Amino acid sequence: MSELTINTTQNVNINFRAASLGDRMLAGFIDLLVKVAYVLIVLYVFFDLLGLSNYMDKTDTWSGMAIVIMLFFPVFVYSLVLEAIFEGQTIGKKLLKIKVVKLDGYQAGFGDYLIRWIFRIIEGNGFLALVGIIAMATSKKVQRLGDMAAGTAVIALKNSITINNTILEEIGNEYVPTYPLVIKLSDNDMRIIKETFNNALAQDDFELINKLKEKIETVTGIRKQSESNREFIRTILKDYNYYTQNM
Numbered sequence: 001m002s003e004l005t006i007n008t009t010q011n012v013n014i015n016f017r018a019a020s021l022g023d024r025m026l027a028g029f030i031d032l033l034v035k036v037a038y039v040l041i042v043l044y045v046f047f048d049l050l051g052l053s054n055y056m057d058k059t060d061t062w063s064g065m066a067i068v069i070m071l072f073f074p075v076f077v078y079s080l081v082l083e084a085i086f087e088g089q090t091i092g093k094k095l096l097k098i099k100v101v102k103l104d105g106y107q108a109g110f111g112d113y114l115i116r117w118i119f120r121i122i123e124g125n126g127f128l129a130l131v132g133i134i135a136m137a138t139s140k141k142v143q144r145l146g147d148m149a150a151g152t153a154v155i156a157l158k159n160s161i162t163i164n165n166t167i168l169e170e171i172g173n174e175y176v177p178t179y180p181l182v183i184k185l186s187d188n189d190m191r192i193i194k195e196t197f198n199n200a201l202a203q204d205d206f207e208l209i210n211k212l213k214e215k216i217e218t219v220t221g222i223r224k225q226s227e228s229n230r231e232f233i234r235t236i237l238k239d240y241n242y243y244t245q246n247m
Contacts (some may be wrong), residue, residue: 002158009056016082018142018153018156019155019156023156024098024136024154025098025133026092028092030096031079031090034078034091059067077117079203080117083111088100088101088108093154097157098154098155098156098157099154100113101153101155103153111150112150113150115146115149116147119145119146119150120132122145123146141153176240177243179220180222180239181221182218183240185216187244195239197209197212198213210229213233216233
C-alpha cells in the first residue's frame with residue numbers, strides 16, 4: 001500500500017497509507033449496491049404500491065420526466081451529498097474505513113467534493129471508467145482524475161496504530177485538568193497538535209514548539225502557567241482527553 005504524505009498548515013508532514021485500488025473499487029461497488037437498492041425500493045413503492053405508473057401514462061411527457069428526475073435524483077448526487085455530510089465518506093467508504101482528505105492538510109470542503117463528483121460523471125460511466133482505474137493504478141497517491149483536480153486523496157483509516165499515533169493520551173483516574181478552555185479545540189485540531197508536537201520533539205525544534213504554544217493560546221484564549229512550553233502542550237493534550245472522555 002502506498003505511503004501518502006500530507007503537509008499540514010503548520011508545515012509538518014504527516015504520513016498516511018493511501019487507500020488501495022482494491023479498497024476503492026470495493027467501496028464503489030458497495031455504493032453501487034446501495035444505489036441499486038434505492039432504485040428498486042422506489043420502483044416498488046411508487047410504481048407498484050402507489051400506482052404511479054398509471055398516473056404517468058395519463059400525464060404529459062415533461063411532467064413524467066420531472067417525476068422520474070425527482071425520484072431518482074438522490075442516486076445522481078449520492079456521492080456528493082454523502083461525502084459532504086460525512087466529511088469525505090460514503091457508505092462504501094465507511095465500511096471499508098477509507099476517507100477523502102486534502103493534500104494540504106485542510107479538511108476537504110464542499111467545493112472539493114463537487115469537483116470530484118463532476119469528474120466522477122466522466123470517470124464512472126462505461127468505457128471511460130477505465131480512465132479512473134488506470135489513473136489510480138498509475139498514480140503514486142492512488143488518485144483518480146477527480147482527486148488530482150481537487151487536490152485530494154483517499155486514505156486508509158484502518159492502519160495498525162498505537163496510542164502514540166492517535167489523539168489519545170494516557171491519564172490516570174486521579175488526573176486533575178488545568179485548562180478547561182481546551183474544549184474549544186476539535187479532534188482534528190488535537191491530531192494536528194500532537195503530530196506537530198511529536199515531530200518538533202523528534203527534531204528538537206524549539207521554535208516550532210513555541211509557535212505551537214502561541215497558536216493554542218490564540219485559538220483557545222488559554223494562557224500558559226509557569227510550566228515549560230513542552231509541559232504546557234502535554235497538559236493540553238491530557239486535558240483534552242480528560243474533558244472529552246468525561247463529557
